[in-house]
Amino acid sequence: MASAYTFGHNTGKNLVATKELLDNRFGDDYVVVDVRIKPWSKSRDWTKQRLASVFGPTHYTHVQSFGNVNYRSGPIQIVDMKAGTEWVQRRIERQPGVAFVFMCMEKNPVGCHRVTIAAHVASCLDIGYYGEVDARSPDRNAAAQQAKLL
Numbered sequence: 240m241a242s243a244y245t246f247g248h249n250t251g252k253n254l255v256a257t258k259e260l261l262d263n264r265f266g267d268d269y270v271v272v273d274v275r276i277k278p279w280s281k282s283r284d285w286t287k288q289r290l291a292s293v294f295g296p297t298h299y300t301h302v303q304s305f306g307n308v309n310y311r312s313g314p315i316q317i318v319d320m321k322a323g324t325e326w327v328q329r330r331i332e333r334q335p336g337v338a339f340v341f342m343c344m345e346k347n348p349v350g351c352h353r354v355t356i357a358a359h360v361a362s363c364l365d366i367g368y369y370g371e372v373d374a375r376s377p378d379r380n381a382a383a384q385q386a387k388l389l
Contacts, residue, residue: 241331241366242338243357246271249346254284254293261298261340264372269338270330271299274353276306276318280344302326305341307352315352320359327360340372 246257261269271294278287278301290299304319304326317323330337339360345351348371361368 241335241364243361243366243368244338244340244372245348245351245353245357245370246340246342246372247345247348247351247353248280248282248285248342249344254289258293260372265338267297268334268336269298269340270334271340271342272305272327273299273301274305274307274323274341274343274356275301276303276308276310285344305352305356310352315355317352317356320356323356324360324363328364331364331366339366 248257252260261271271290273287273290278290280286283289284293287301293299302323304317304322306318308316308318327339330339339357341353341357341360343351343353345353348354357368360366
């Protein structure tokens with residue numbers, strides 16, 4: 240079953256450590272969904288080009304329709320939530336067990352549009368939403384290994 244998580248790159252984690260965390264947590268079944276309206280950063284590691292280079296096309300994509308029009312200030316206004324949700328649905332059809340990691344730059348997920356997106360997608364597509372990816376996130380690989388032992 241597909242699942243949804245969120246991640247803010249402005250948390251002090253470096254890109255290589257983030258990739259290792261996601262690889263260890265999800266194996267080959269994840270995709271970082273960059274939901275920034277403009278996928279650039281002052282930090283070279285968190286630009287679209289660098290993310291695509293490190294994660295590759297299987298594990299990274301920028302979905303501009305999930306961008307927040309009011310990213311500088313104002314209420315959250317997603318460019319096209321329907322189009323973004325349809326993209327997620329198509330990905331689930333190709334890869335049913337994929338973990339979607341909705342990534343933005345905000346350090347704090349409270350009030351960030353990535354949480355709005357993850358909650359909306361999870362509700363519309365009936366997938367689990369497990370909050371921020373960090374050391375406390377459910378480890379799907381460990382659960383799968385444990386299930387094989389039973």
